[in-house]
Amino acid sequence: MQAEQVTDPVAYHGEGPVWSARWGGLRWVDMLAGDVLSLADDGTVGRRHVSEIVAAIRPRRGGGAVLGVERGFALEDADGTLTHLPRVWDDEGIRMNEGGCDPDGRFYCGSMAYDQEPGAASLYRLDPDGSTHTVLEGVTVSNGLEWSPDGSRAYYNDTATSSVAVFDYDPERGLHGRRTFAEIPEGGWPDGLTVDADGGVWTALADRGQVWHFTADGRHDEVIDLPVGMATACTFGGADLDQLFITTSRENLPPDADPLAGSLFRADVGVRGLPVREFGG
Numbered sequence: 001m002q003a004e005q006v007t008d009p010v011a012y013h014g015e016g017p018v019w020s021a022r023w024g025g026l027r028w029v030d031m032l033a034g035d036v037l038s039l040a041d042d043g044t045v046g047r048r049h050v051s052e053i054v055a056a057i058r059p060r061r062g063g064g065a066v067l068g069v070e071r072g073f074a075l076e077d078a079d080g081t082l083t084h085l086p087r088v089w090d091d092e093g094i095r096m097n098e099g100g101c102d103p104d105g106r107f108y109c110g111s112m113a114y115d116q117e118p119g120a121a122s123l124y125r126l127d128p129d130g131s132t133h134t135v136l137e138g139v140t141v142s143n144g145l146e147w148s149p150d151g152s153r154a155y156y157n158d159t160a161t162s163s164v165a166v167f168d169y170d171p172e173r174g175l176h177g178r179r180t181f182a183e184i185p186e187g188g189w190p191d192g193l194t195v196d197a198d199g200g201v202w203t204a205l206a207d208r209g210q211v212w213h214f215t216a217d218g219r220h221d222e223v224i225d226l227p228v229g230m231a232t233a234c235t236f237g238g239a240d241l242d243q244l245f246i247t248t249s250r251e252n253l254p255p256d257a258d259p260l261a262g263s264l265f266r267a268d269v270g271v272r273g274l275p276v277r278e279f280g281g
Contacts, residue, residue: 001224003246009262010045014247019237020059020276026237028247029054056099056109059278066279068096068109073126088124088132098143103151104171105280110142128281144193155201157190164190182218192233196271204231228261236273244269
């Protein structure tokens with residue numbers, strides 16, 4: 001299956017695409033530039049600088065957005081006012097990297113060391129009341145996180161493990177019962193992921209220009225090819241949530257290398273996604 005190019009190379013390190021009707025469509029981040037990008041109906045791309053690093057973004061139920069920034073969280077009001085919450089940690093060698101919301105309106109964002117030191121990172125949770133919690137430690141590169149259609153399971157990528165993990169989930173215990181859902185052979189690097197309405201898991205692979213599909217029982221059965229070397233994340237969007245949008249990166253590339261890297265791509269994969277889960281705060 002081939003993906004089609006939607007934009008020019010507009011991002012240095014594109015990540016975290018999210019479709020929300022509240023926003024009128026798609027937003028994603030140019031992570032290391034600290035910018036939030038948006039796709040207009042005519043195909044033009046808007047850009048808003050929000051922080052030194054912006055790792056992930058999700059809509060708030062009351063309007064605006066919640067964001068993962070370099071060492072913590074920020075809240076955007078419906079009028080665009082941005083408030084940075086207190087830092088979650090002070091170590092300048094570690095930054096936020098990717099996140100998502102659970103079925104109960106809590107926002108998770110995981111970290112990574114800039115030098116990718118093994119086990120140096122964690123997964124954090126921001127609750128609607130503004131409190132923060134560490135929910136997983138000993139992570140290397142915290143990446144994709146999304147829940148099953150019924151909300152009873154959560155899929156998660158720590159890229160260094162070359163596998164997709166699955167947790168059980170309930171509101172009281174949160175994430176528990178971690179186990180391997182699917183392996184990526186030959187040391188592949190699973191990055192951002194999303195879940196479709198049938199329970200299938202789609203994960204971008206940062207070591208190649210591909211997105212892999214796994215059925216709800218963990219069987220790998222489809223590949224989307226992109227004409228770039230690094231796919232970073234994916235989400236369902238469009239009026240019917242039937243288009244898979246895919247972000248890419250040109251991080252660490254020479255100026256003339258991989259000329260389409262940093263573009264946004266789209267694929268018609270024959271299945272619909274789930275509406276984005278929103279932050280309750």
